[in-house]
Amino acid sequence: MSTAPGPASSWWIRTFDAGTKAAEVTASLYGPIYSKIDPLRVAVAARDLELGSPYARRILKRYRPDVPANQHAEIVHRMIHAYPSHEFVIDTDELRSIGLPLVGREGVTTT
Numbered sequence: 001m002s003t004a005p006g007p008a009s010s011w012w013i014r015t016f017d018a019g020t021k022a023a024e025v026t027a028s029l030y031g032p033i034y035s036k037i038d039p040l041r042v043a044v045a046a047r048d049l050e051l052g053s054p055y056a057r058r059i060l061k062r063y064r065p066d067v068p069a070n071q072h073a074e075i076v077h078r079m080i081h082a083y084p085s086h087e088f089v090i091d092t093d094e095l096r097s098i099g100l101p102l103v104g105r106e107g108v109t110t111t
Helices: 007-011 015-034 039-063 069-081 092-098
Strands: none
Touching: 039 069, 069 092
16 A cells, blocks of 8 residues: 555555545446447447438538538538537628528629
């Protein structure tokens, strides 16, 4: 057992023992939370997000040829990961910050 000289020496424990105690505390705190996570559902959700990426790139290429191809990856990543749902409203300022030029009803593009 590693000890330091002086009156506080009774408080020193071996690194292995400290690691064991830390693992026990961590398991008792986070075990109940982790037990509620279904790895299969997490994998399905991650796969669904990744399937959206090539689809979004095709949409950009087909319907927004005015957007440079070198910006597609960044735009798609932001659209997929930064917005919580389809109901999330993206206004004109947000479109500009994403890198998508605004196209008006008359087909006029503004940046």
